[in-house]
Amino acid sequence: MTCMEWREVLSAELDGEAAPDESSRAAAHLRACAACRGFKAGIAGDRLQLRSWSDEPLPASRARAATLGGVAAAAILMIAIGFLAGRATRPEPSLAPAPRQDVGIDEPLARPAAPAAQGRAAASRLEPQGSLRFEMVGAVDPERTPMGRLP
Amino acid sequence: MPDAELAYGEHRLQVFNYFRRCGLPGDVAEDLTQSTFATLLETIGRYEPARGSLVGYIYGIARNHRRAFWRTFRRRQGPEAEAACVEPARGNADTVAMVRGAVESLQDDRREALVLREFQGLSYAEIAAVQDVPIGTVRSRIARAREDLRAQLQRGEAAR
Numbered sequence: 001m002t003c004m005e006w007r008e009v010l011s012a013e014l015d016g017e018a019a020p021d022e023s024s025r026a027a028a029h030l031r032a033c034a035a036c037r038g039f040k041a042g043i044a045g046d047r048l049q050l051r052s053w054s055d056e057p058l059p060a061s062r063a064r065a066a067t068l069g070g071v072a073a074a075a076i077l078m079i080a081i082g083f084l085a086g087r088a089t090r091p092e093p094s095l096a097p098a099p100r101q102d103v104g105i106d107e108p109l110a111r112p113a114a115p116a117a118q119g120r121a122a123a124s125r126l127e128p129q130g131s132l133r134f135e136m137v138g139a140v141d142p143e144r145t146p147m148g149r150l151p
Numbered sequence: 152m153p154d155a156e157l158a159y160g161e162h163r164l165q166v167f168n169y170f171r172r173c174g175l176p177g178d179v180a181e182d183l184t185q186s187t188f189a190t191l192l193e194t195i196g197r198y199e200p201a202r203g204s205l206v207g208y209i210y211g212i213a214r215n216h217r218r219a220f221w222r223t224f225r226r227r228q229g230p231e232a233e234a235a236c237v238e239p240a241r242g243n244a245d246t247v248a249m250v251r252g253a254v255e256s257l258q259d260d261r262r263e264a265l266v267l268r269e270f271q272g273l274s275y276a277e278i279a280a281v282q283d284v285p286i287g288t289v290r291s292r293i294a295r296a297r298e299d300l301r302a303q304l305q306r307g308e309a310a311r
Contacts, residue, residue, distance in 0.1 A: 004294075011294035017275045040201060043297045044195055046304055051270050053250050055168045 001029070003036055008042045014047065153205050155192045162206065163188060165271055166213050172266045174255050175218060183220060187213045207277035210267060214281055253303035261296035264289055 009026045012018040018026070030037050166187055170180035190212045198208050254262060259280065267273045267281060275293075279286045 004298075007298065008290050008294040012275070012290050015275065015293070039298075039301070042301050046297065046300055047247060047269065049250050049304065050254075050300075053172075053248050053254070053270075055164060055270075056171055056177075058164055058167055058184075059177065092171050108184065 003033060003039075006033070006036050007039050010036065011043060014040075014043055152193060153198065153200075155188070155195045158191060158195075158205060158209060159188045162209055165199070166209065169210065169213060169271055170217065172254060172270055173259075173263055175220075176274060179220065183213065183216045186216045190216070202281040204277055206271075206273060207280045209278075210271065210273065210281045211283075214263070248305040249304065253300050253307060256303050257296050257299050261292045261299065264292040265296035265300070269295055 006026055006029050009018050009022045012020065013023050013026065031079075163184055164229065167180050170183050171177065175183065187209065189253045192211060194212070202240055254266070257265065264282065267278045268275075273281070275286050275289045278289045278293075282289065282292075
């Protein structure tokens with residue numbers, strides 16, 4: 001076995017996922033390999049450092065939505081407000097649908113990875129211009145999102 | 152059948168932090184968390200406990216939403232935008248910034264496997280179900296993530 005293969009065993013051992021016979025053979029390798037001993041000590045120390053990265057709290061808007069039902073109800077309320085706002089600001093009364101950009105549902109994104117999620121509006125957001133924006137579940141719009149980084 | 156409402160209460164914070172630790176900005180992480188649980192609500196009737204844990208099932212949904220998001224982003228923004236968004240590993244100011252930078256620098260599948268193990272507490276079998284790969288692949292990804300993390304953290308320490 002190569003050192004990389006032994007390190008897979010050592011890593012699995014740290015997680016309690018190595019078989020007992022693997023561990024005993026790895027122990028024999030460690031007696032002869034200083035680099036792998038360093039790796040084993042290093043990953044144990046790194047785990048402690050990782051733990052320093054604690055959970056971020058949920059943003060307040062999401063923390064308040066304590067139930068799935070609450071999320072759905074909030075979304076329905078926001079849709080109703082958006083509909084009324086659209087009627088109030090429309091120059092002439094019309095039954096025409098609201099402009100696409102106010103609804104914020106984009107064609108490609110209305111087909112999320114999980115088809116069952118289609119048709120469920122569950123997230124809303126206040127746009128900088130003050131218009132209410134609604135998004136389909138599973139359909140986050142990458143064009144309108146300030147990106148951090150990519151994998 | 153498991154209760155989606157209960158799962159939402161128990162796991163939404165962890166799912167949100169899974170997205171954050173996989174490098175997504177906060178607002179995207181919020182939206183994908185909502186999407187994940189909406190999908191869970193829709194599909195929970197199809198969940199089969201014999202095929203894996205509910206936690207693994209939830210992170211499987213989360214992974215699908217994350218991948219769908221990136222696919223759409225790359226299609227719309229193009230690879231040049233992707234390159235422009237990638238930030239160099241940074242942060243020697245304190246340990247957390249250094250750790251965050253080191254985790255962010257990892258290759259995506261390795262980082263996800265490590266995050267699911269170290270922060271979300273999933274077993275290798277559960278991670279294998281989430282990533283839809285054999286357990287041996289999970290083991291290899293986590294070990295390589297740790298190798299890469301080691302190198303990054305050592306560089307960070309040296310730069311302090």
